[in-house]
Amino acid sequence: MSKLLITPDSNAASGKLISITPASAGWTYVGFEVFKLSEGQSLAQETGAREVCLVLLSGVADVATSTEQWRGIGGRMSVFEQTPPYSVYVPSGDRYRVEAKTALELAVCSAPGSGGHPARLIPPEQVGIEIRGSGAIERRVHNILPEQEPADSLLVVEVFTPGGHWSSYPPHKHDRDALPDESLLEETYYFRVRPEQGFALQRIYTDDRSLDETLAVKDGEAVLVPCGYHPVSAPPGYDVYYLNVMAGPRRTWKFHNDPDHAWILSANAKP
Numbered sequence: 461m462s463k464l465l466i467t468p469d470s471n472a473a474s475g476k477l478i479s480i481t482p483a484s485a486g487w488t489y490v491g492f493e494v495f496k497l498s499e500g501q502s503l504a505q506e507t508g509a510r511e512v513c514l515v516l517l518s519g520v521a522d523v524a525t526s527t528e529q530w531r532g533i534g535g536r537m538s539v540f541e542q543t544p545p546y547s548v549y550v551p552s553g554d555r556y557r558v559e560a561k562t563a564l565e566l567a568v569c570s571a572p573g574s575g576g577h578p579a580r581l582i583p584p585e586q587v588g589i590e591i592r593g594s595g596a597i598e599r600r601v602h603n604i605l606p607e608q609e610p611a612d613s614l615l616v617v618e619v620f621t622p623g624g625h626w627s628s629y630p631p632h633k634h635d636r637d638a639l640p641d642e643s644l645l646e647e648t649y650y651f652r653v654r655p656e657q658g659f660a661l662q663r664i665y666t667d668d669r670s671l672d673e674t675l676a677v678k679d680g681e682a683v684l685v686p687c688g689y690h691p692v693s694a695p696p697g698y699d700v701y702y703l704n705v706m707a708g709p710r711r712t713w714k715f716h717n718d719p720d721h722a723w724i725l726s727a728n729a730k731p
Contacts, residue, residue: 464664465675466682468494475501478682480648485684489613489707490646491570492682497521497560504557511573512550513582513605513616515703517652519564523548524557525579532561533581539565539701540654542620544587544602549611551575567650569605571613571707582609592627597724599627607712615645615706615713621660624696630724631663631689632715637708642716645708646686651700653679658698664690689718 461467468477478494491510494517495503514523520534525548533546550556552573558566588603605616621627637644651660656679665672666688677683683690694700706713717725 462673462675464673464684464686465677466684468680475503477680478650480682480684485646485686487646487686489571490648490705492648492650492705493568494650494682495564495566495568497558497564497566499560499562502557502559503566504555505568506555507550507552507570507573509552509572510570511552511577511612511614512556513569513611513614514548514550514556514558515567515569515604515616515618516546517565517567517703520561521564521566522559522561525550525554527554528579528581530581534562534564537562539618539652540620540699542600544584544589545604545618546584547582547604547616549577549580549582549605551577551579552612554579567703569614569616569705571705573612576612577610593629596624597626597629598622599625611711613707613711615711616704618701618703621692621694621700621702623694623698623700625694627692627694629691630721631691631718633687633689633718634706634708634713634715635687636716637710639710639712639714641714643708643710643712643714645706645713647690647704647706649683649685649690649692650703651677651679651681651683652702654699654701658695660698660700660702661693661695662690664688
């Protein structure tokens with residue numbers, strides 16, 4: 461199995477299905493966890509030197525930090541409702557506690573922090589919604605924690621790709637600290653697939669093909685993108701959701717399209 465494909469631990473007593481740390485990924489910035497909590501179950505953690513974005517993928521919960529508390533947040537019961545989620549930003553040097561009021565799927569996104577921003581709720585109405593691309597590369601994007609909103613390192617976004625469509629397409633990369641042309645950002649993809657017996661395809665490759673892998677990704681799996689181009693395909697009949705977490709030395713998303721495929725942008729431009 462590819463080292464870039466992370467499978468869930470469905471037997472974890474803590475409810476932790478996915479655990480990606482900088483050490484386990486072999487990189488510097490991005491951490492990512494997914495928990496499935498039963499009603500009444502809770503999760504409490506210290507943020508330490510890392511800032512955190514808690515994304516309520518589905519379900520309802522109470523969330524508290526050392527200074528703030530929000531009760532009964534959440535509401536969408538499946539990511540495929542395509543309504544923006546509730547999320548909570550927690551700075552480094554803080555702590556959080558999440559109590560599930562219903563069955564809860566929770567993503568914990570993390571990156572190095574400097575404690576420069578207070579804890580805050582990110583409600584659905586503050587999540588930017590956009591439709592990118594057209595035709596077979598049209599997809600729906602929810603900008604949960606974009607670079608225009610305060611954070612130290614984290615960038616968080618979710619994408620809905622209908623069956624038969626492509627996303628993260630044309631293939632692009634962001635693996636060089638070469639601003640203003642390109643930024644260096646590590647990235648994780650967390651996938652959900654409907655119906656759940658389906659799969660998504662993700663290719664990850666570099667210009668010199670020293671890395672060139674094509675992954676069949678099942679519902680609930682995650683993918684590491686340490687470098688290279690990384691397009692995604694949703695096979696006909698299967699809708700694909702993924703949550704992206706990005707972080708790097710500078711908090712900006714500047715990507716470089718694969719020159720071989722950049723012409724697709726003009727060919728698919730809306731009139």
